[in-house]
Amino acid sequence: MQNDEILIVATANGDKSAFEELVEKYKLIVFNIIHQYLCNSSETEDLAQEVFIKIWKYASTFNPKYKFSTWIYRITVNTCLNYRKANKTSNKHYSLDQIEESGNNDTAEKPSNDTSEIKERNEIITKALLTLPSNQKMALILSQFERRSYKDIAEIMEISVSAVESLIFRAKSNMKNQLLPLKDKNQL
């Protein structure tokens, strides 16, 4: 039995130190999937806590036939998707401050008078990501940022591999449609 499987069995028997070990091991992964999905750091921690509370509560339902990491990803993904369903006005979470802190930090490579153009570009890119439908965005995050295979994503999201392929194709097409007009205007 893998170490994670031993820890989750111990957790199911009420062992809090085993549970704490699982939290330490997976908290950054869970945290950053939620962070990429919500683009709102103030709610990320609350949702991450919810994920681990669910793991504690449903530890005994873990099926060792599957990898533990797949199970924890699945709980994280479902928590995010359910949260978005419950809070349908997703644009409320759109924050320009978050865009400024985004990963496209290449201002050091350009002269300072281009900084505002880079900021605008970053805003457009993140806005394009934010406006994607929930399932497409999640599939894209798992594929692009978490580098999971389509097969893994299919297990995590409990859909077929061809459904994953379709989701990612549509997500990337949507992104392309939003970003290409800017290329034509030489803004990128």
Add this chain to the structure above:
Amino acid sequence: MKCNKVKKKIAAYLDGELNPVEKNEFLLHINGCESCSEELEDMEFAVSLIKPLEPIKPSPYFYSKIRNNIGTQHSGNVFTRLVSLNLNGLSIALSTLIMLLLGSILGNFVIPENNGYPVRTAELKNALNLGVFNDIAEDSFGMVYNDLLKEKK
């Protein structure tokens, strides 16, 4: 492979998800089709711009908040949770039943009898002077008074 099918495979190709046969067919078509080649180039460009947000770390109190929340919750399966919830009520009911049963058995079989009364009952009767509730004796003042009352009627 036709253009419609090839365009739908572009994302999977960029992610390295095509099997060798599909990949060969895909590249064969791309090399000979300007429209699909352009589509591939556009998508490659868009994907190159998709970057993750700067990662963030949880607060130092992250685990303690979780621990406070799970403090009153049980881990474990549905059966064990149900059992633990009902155990207190069931145990009280069961204990009461056992005590009643034991008491009944002791009362019926353990105490010996004496002249139709259980020994304990006779002792209690004497100790508490329960003889006052017996029938009135023939030669007692009470009986004389009773007779006088009957004659008057």
